[in-house]
Amino acid sequence: MSHADNPAGGAPRLARRQVIQLIAAAAAAPVFWSSARAQGSSVKGPKGTPTDPDLINPAQAWELKLTEAEREQLKVLCDLIIPADERSPAASAIGAQDFIDEWVSAPYPAMAGDLEKVRKGLAWLETEAGSRFGAAFGSLEEGQQHAICDDICHPPAAKPEHVETAWFFDRVRMLTAMAFYTTREGMADIQYVGNVPLPKWDPPPDAALRHVGLI
Amino acid sequence: MNTAAPSKSRDDYDVIVVGSGAAGGMTAFVLAVHGVKVLMLEAGRDYDPVTETPMFQLPSEAPLRGVSTPDKPFGFFDATVDGGWTVPGEPYASADGVDFMWWRSRMLGGRTNHWGRISLRMGPYDYKPYSRDGLGFDWPMTYEDMAPWYDRTEALIGVFGSNEGLENTPNSSPGVLQPPPAPRVHELLTQKACHKQLDIPVIPSHLAILTERQDHERLPQQLFPGNALAQRVLRDSMRERAACFWATPCGRGCSIKANFQSTTVLLPPALATGNLDIRTDAMAREVTLDAKGHANGVHYVDKRTGQDEHVSAKLVVLAASACETARIMLNSKSTLFPEGVGNSSGLVGKYLMDTVGASVGGRIPALENMPPHNQDGASGMHLYMPWWGYQQQVKGELDFARGYHIEFGGGRGMPGAWTFAGLGGRTNGAYGQRFKEEARKDYGTGMYFAGRGEMIPNEDCYCEIDPSGAVDEWGIPTLKFHWKWSEHELNQCRHMQHTFRDIITAMGGEVTSEIHDDGAKAIAAPGEIIHEVGGAIMGADPGKSVVDQYCRSHEVPNLFVTDGACFVSNADKNPTLSIMAIAWRAAEHMVEEMNKGAFS
Numbered sequence: 001m002s003h004a005d006n007p008a009g010g011a012p013r014l015a016r017r018q019v020i021q022l023i024a025a026a027a028a029a030p031v032f033w034s035s036a037r038a039q040g041s042s043v044k045g046p047k048g049t050p051t052d053p054d055l056i057n058p059a060q061a062w063e064l065k066l067t068e069a070e071r072e073q074l075k076v077l078c079d080l081i082i083p084a085d086e087r088s089p090a091a092s093a094i095g096a097q098d099f100i101d102e103w104v105s106a107p108y109p110a111m112a113g114d115l116e117k118v119r120k121g122l123a124w125l126e127t128e129a130g131s132r133f134g135a136a137f138g139s140l141e142e143g144q145q146h147a148i149c150d151d152i153c154h155p156p157a158a159k160p161e162h163v164e165t166a167w168f169f170d171r172v173r174m175l176t177a178m179a180f181y182t183t184r185e186g187m188a189d190i191q192y193v194g195n196v197p198l199p200k201w202d203p204p205p206d207a208a209l210r211h212v213g214l215i
Numbered sequence: 216m217n218t219a220a221p222s223k224s225r226d227d228y229d230v231i232v233v234g235s236g237a238a239g240g241m242t243a244f245v246l247a248v249h250g251v252k253v254l255m256l257e258a259g260r261d262y263d264p265v266t267e268t269p270m271f272q273l274p275s276e277a278p279l280r281g282v283s284t285p286d287k288p289f290g291f292f293d294a295t296v297d298g299g300w301t302v303p304g305e306p307y308a309s310a311d312g313v314d315f316m317w318w319r320s321r322m323l324g325g326r327t328n329h330w331g332r333i334s335l336r337m338g339p340y341d342y343k344p345y346s347r348d349g350l351g352f353d354w355p356m357t358y359e360d361m362a363p364w365y366d367r368t369e370a371l372i373g374v375f376g377s378n379e380g381l382e383n384t385p386n387s388s389p390g391v392l393q394p395p396p397a398p399r400v401h402e403l404l405t406q407k408a409c410h411k412q413l414d415i416p417v418i419p420s421h422l423a424i425l426t427e428r429q430d431h432e433r434l435p436q437q438l439f440p441g442n443a444l445a446q447r448v449l450r451d452s453m454r455e456r457a458a459c460f461w462a463t464p465c466g467r468g469c470s471i472k473a474n475f476q477s478t479t480v481l482l483p484p485a486l487a488t489g490n491l492d493i494r495t496d497a498m499a500r501e502v503t504l505d506a507k508g509h510a511n512g513v514h515y516v517d518k519r520t521g522q523d524e525h526v527s528a529k530l531v532v533l534a535a536s537a538c539e540t541a542r543i544m545l546n547s548k549s550t551l552f553p554e555g556v557g558n559s560s561g562l563v564g565k566y567l568m569d570t571v572g573a574s575v576g577g578r579i580p581a582l583e584n585m586p587p588h589n590q591d592g593a594s595g596m597h598l599y600m601p602w603w604g605y606q607q608q609v610k611g612e613l614d615f616a617r618g619y620h621i622e623f624g625g626g627r628g629m630p631g632a633w634t635f636a637g638l639g640g641r642t643n644g645a646y647g648q649r650f651k652e653e654a655r656k657d658y659g660t661g662m663y664f665a666g667r668g669e670m671i672p673n674e675d676c677y678c679e680i681d682p683s684g685a686v687d688e689w690g691i692p693t694l695k696f697h698w699k700w701s702e703h704e705l706n707q708c709r710h711m712q713h714t715f716r717d718i719i720t721a722m723g724g725e726v727t728s729e730i731h732d733d734g735a736k737a738i739a740a741p742g743e744i745i746h747e748v749g750g751a752i753m754g755a756d757p758g759k760s761v762v763d764q765y766c767r768s769h770e771v772p773n774l775f776v777t778d779g780a781c782f783v784s785n786a787d788k789n790p791t792l793s794i795m796a797i798a799w800r801a802a803e804h805m806v807e808e809m810n811k812g813a814f815s
Contacts, residue, residue, distance in 0.1 A: 154644025
């Protein structure tokens with residue numbers, strides 16, 4: 001799912017959903033099936049349509065809409081939300097900005113409005129950085145970046161003029177966490193130790209039982 | 216899977232089975248091992264869990280981190296393909312003010328590929344609910360009639376659990392159940408709170424998952440004494456199944472065949488008999504009759520060509536899922552049956568039921584900073600709460616007549632996309648290093664409690680052929696749904712909400728979702744729990760039911776309905792296990808009748 005190989009800017013990036021729709025249209029055309037029908041055989045495996053995607057080799061299925069500049073800005077913000085420490089890397093290292101691009105560009109109702117929200121929020125950050133510190137947000141000192149983020153990190157506590165941007169920050173924080181903790185690196189950070197086959201299933205260790213007062 | 220391509224010329228089937236899920240798979244399997252020539256029609260595509268199941272993939276490998284979308288409503292890696300609440304080209308309608316949700320899985324094996332594997336027996340009360348409280352209907356058979364078929368079904372598919380001897384929560388016979396896995400920490404903590412403070416029983420769940428390999432020598436002999444063919448194919452099929460390796464979500468399906476899917480447990484041995492042919496992409500339209508009013512075949516649309524096809528057989532079994540079966544019957548109009556085949560009673564499509572569902576979430580601070588250990592387990596819950604209020608209901612202490620069980624979960628399973636979605640708000644805006652530390656502390660503290668309750672059948676819940684004349688992509692008339700909950704269901708939901716709040720509170724936790732005193736605000740939409748049953752209910756009286764206790768139409772002697780459509784009530788026990796037990800019993804009855812020359 002990494003978009004690391006995508007060309008930087010320039011030509012529109014892959015619109016695989018459209019490609020899939022073309023394949024589906026071809027599949028519906030009689031000529032496509034004539035040979036299979038002649039042999040009287042069933043078609044095996046996924047059709048590669050949105051409702052029957054290849055689950056083993058998932059494909060990115062829609063055009064990504066953020067600009068390269070917006071993705072660079074997002075990277076800075078994602079790393080402010082989840083920075084590197086001794087236990088795990090920063091959010092950008094696992095491609096949080098790519099995930100957010102995928103999310104805001106998705107064709108589903110649940111994501112509707114997020115593209116505009118992210119665009120407006122990123123633009124606000126630039127304006128705010130410029131007016132407060134006279135530089136682009138990404139080139140500010142970390143303390144300056146924190147000074148701005150502290151104003152918008154909690155919508156219920158934000159000043160009226162910051163509320164809208166606070167919801168933008170909250171959404172980016174949620175998406176960054178979604179991106180990060182669903183990767184091997186993020187799972188290691190919170191010490192998820194499953195998803196490995198075990199020869200047998202054991203009761204919880206004593207340390208865990210003791211932790212909750214069960215022994 | 217390796218389905219045989221039926222030869223074009225072969226048209227000498229004994230039985231056509233419409234559907235390949237729990238009911239169709241079981242019916243076809245039992246018939247095939249008894250030497251009956253079966254043709255199965257499946258509306259969806261061929262599907263092979265062995266090669267198509269994403270087992271160890273992380274959410275980060277899926278589009279949108281695997282979240283639910285209208286195209287993949289249970290998430291990207293869910294086993295369901297070409298299915299969900301909406302299926303392209305296959306619309307349905309609801310009456311004004313009704314939002315019925317009709318889940319279809321257009322794939323070989325149907326919904327068994329992704330189901331929760333919860334396998335609870337209906338009990339003695341559940342087969343005679345009318346006799347007990349005067350509501351709904353009694354089944355024509357008793358629990359005692361059904362007990363041996365539950366034993367057989369559980370032994371065949373592999374169900375873990377324990378025998379607790381609780382009221383209306385039947386024991387299995389010795390040697391039938393597989394050993395249940397040890398509970399996880401949050402489950403033990405819940406059990407302690409429920410036992411000590413609330414007097415709610417918390418016992419091992421019953422899931423159709425192998426905790427050890429099946430005894431492939433003993434079981435086939437016990438299940439099919441004297442039937443060499445059945446024993447051979449079952450022995451081979453059981454040998455192919457591995458025990459659970461305590462990883463990967465069951466909802467994705469199981470490539471090692473440790474859990475039950477029709478496509479891994481029923482269809483492979485059925486095909487191995489050489490007595491079953493499967494046609495996929497075959498959307499059944501109607502049952503056809505001969506001049507005597509007996510079923511003689513099925514019209515279906517070959518989805519690959521769009522052509523209408525007809526196949527004939529001596530006997531027809533509908534197992535297309537409750538609503539789809541009702542639809543086929545209603546669409547099978549003839550001079551003899553102008554309102555649909557076997558529908559002189561006017562009851563086809565009537566008395567639809569779903570499960571009553573409501574849930575509450577909470578956070579349990581005691582689980583914070585849990586020492587790391589593997590909590591994946593058998594994917595689903597290791598413990599559950601069977602209904603405990605039978606005696607309260609007898610005494611008239613509750614304002615609803617039927618019970619519910621509690622399904623619950625939490626702990627340090629594989630993080631999903633939404634695991635930390637609310638963490639920013641909960642931490643008053645944490646970001647940066649503090650966010651990471653809060654996530655470490657918070658992980659595994661979230662829990663949910665979901666009630667699954669019995670709905671009483673009523674006359675306002677039914678489906679009919681849409682009077683507007685709407686048809687689907689294949690030209691087949693579509694369904695319109697009608698629905699009305701009674702006070703019993705709504706009051707039950709309020710009770711669920713309060714009970715779940717009490718459990719979370721007893722655990723020292725904090726409720727994180729709204730508690731509704733109005734059950735109507737808490738209840739899941741009709742169809743949403745995906746336990747729809749009824750629509751061709753069984754009974755002894757042909758004027759008051761559609762089929763008899765062996766799923767046989769009262770009016771068309773060679774037409775059977777072995778899926779959830781024949782359900783007379785919808786106990787809180789998830790229906791799949793009962794569907795299979797009823798289908799097995801019906802299929803054996805068909806074989807007995809065939810051996811007597813009934814359908815020749």
